[in-house]
Amino acid sequence: MSQTIAFIGAGNMGRAIIGGLIESGHPATSIRVADANHTAAQGLHEQFGVEARATNSEAAVGASMVVLAVKPQQMREVVTDLTAAIKASGPVVLSIAAGITTSALAGWLGADTAIVRSMPNTPALIGRGTAALYANAAVSADGRALAATIMAAVGKVHWLEDESLMDAVTALSGSGPAYVFKLIEVLEQSGIALGLPPALARALTLETAVGASALAASSSTSPAELRRQVTSKGGTTEAALRVLGEGGLEPLFDRALTAARDRSRTLAEEFGKP
Numbered sequence: 643m644s645q646t647i648a649f650i651g652a653g654n655m656g657r658a659i660i661g662g663l664i665e666s667g668h669p670a671t672s673i674r675v676a677d678a679n680h681t682a683a684q685g686l687h688e689q690f691g692v693e694a695r696a697t698n699s700e701a702a703v704g705a706s707m708v709v710l711a712v713k714p715q716q717m718r719e720v721v722t723d724l725t726a727a728i729k730a731s732g733p734v735v736l737s738i739a740a741g742i743t744t745s746a747l748a749g750w751l752g753a754d755t756a757i758v759r760s761m762p763n764t765p766a767l768i769g770r771g772t773a774a775l776y777a778n779a780a781v782s783a784d785g786r787a788l789a790a791t792i793m794a795a796v797g798k799v800h801w802l803e804d805e806s807l808m809d810a811v812t813a814l815s816g817s818g819p820a821y822v823f824k825l826i827e828v829l830e831q832s833g834i835a836l837g838l839p840p841a842l843a844r845a846l847t848l849e850t851a852v853g854a855s856a857l858a859a860s861s862s863t864s865p866a867e868l869r870r871q872v873t874s875k876g877g878t879t880e881a882a883l884r885v886l887g888e889g890g891l892e893p894l895f896d897r898a899l900t901a902a903r904d905r906s907r908t909l910a911e912e913f914g915k916p
């Protein structure tokens with residue numbers, strides 16, 4: 643694969659995906675980047691050898707894929723400014739912005755624009771992300787393959803056939819790393835409250851989180867069954883899980899994810915207006 647890919651936005655996500663592409667063998671000379679802050683684009687040129695362009699349009703013109711890696715609130719202005727370059731070259735447009743729908747993007751860029759929308763997450767920064775992708779009807783099989791290759795450079799890729807599920811994906815895996823970080827924080831604090839030295843509480847918490855996740859991911863046994871296997875009748879784990887159940891952990895998570903899903907929908911209304 644050596645089609646030209648233009649990145650608009652050289653922030654955390656843009657940098658992570660470019661780093662992943664370079665690591666997976668995509669030639670630096672066929673990656674372009676532009677950012678409102680030119681120093682950020684120049685920094686990626688120095689780090690990875692990719693081409694830094696002075697304006698977004700200069701990066702986009704002639705590219706096979708234009709990756710929109712700016713904040714949702716910056717999207718409308720960025721896309722409006724790119725319309726001429728995109729109409730001239732007909733690339734696939736790949737947006738990673740939360741809450742911006744393919745119809746909002748098509749409304750700004752033209753109804754026949756090939757658009758892929760993706761929701762990645764922050765473990766992409768170390769190549770361990772997970773992302774859901776949705777393609778509108780104008781995207782060809784080759785366009786889908788290129789979009790999947792780009793996101794696979796920083797993690798796992800899952801296609802959606804129903805874009806409305808993207809709000810639930812945002813609530814689960816887009817925001818999900820923060821729930822896991824919160825769980826790590828509270829486990830560590832509870833360990834300290836029981837008298838463990840802070841450094842030991844942190845090490846035990848992180849190693850448990852990483853080990854349990856790896857066990858669940860590598861096992862054909864369901865997470866619920868793995869949990870039952872460590873929950874002996876009358877034992878310590880059962881005592882803790884009873885308290886979590888009495889405290890309403892499951893309905894609490896249902897309410898939390900519903901709040902995140904609803905916020906994703908309102909972001910679409912706020913930043914995706916025609």
Ligand SMILES: NC(=O)c1ccc[n+]([C@@H]2O[C@H](COP(=O)([O-])OP(=O)(O)OC[C@H]3O[C@@H](n4cnc5c(N)ncnc54)[C@H](OP(=O)(O)O)[C@@H]3O)[C@@H](O)[C@H]2O)c1
Pocket residue numbers: 650651652653654655656676677678679682698711712713714716719720738739740761762763764816
């Ligand atoms: N980070 C995450 O966890 C995560 C997860 C899933 C999805 N996303 C999505 O990924 C997108 C990028 O997030 P990020 O964390 O990489 O944000 P970021 O670090 O703020 O990067 C965005 C970059 O775009 C630049 N920019 C602003 N206006 C621009 C313009 N008109 N033309 C070109 N570049 C412009 C920003 O420059 P300034 O700093 O000068 O404004 C910044 O360097 C967001 O839409 C977000 O919703 C992020």
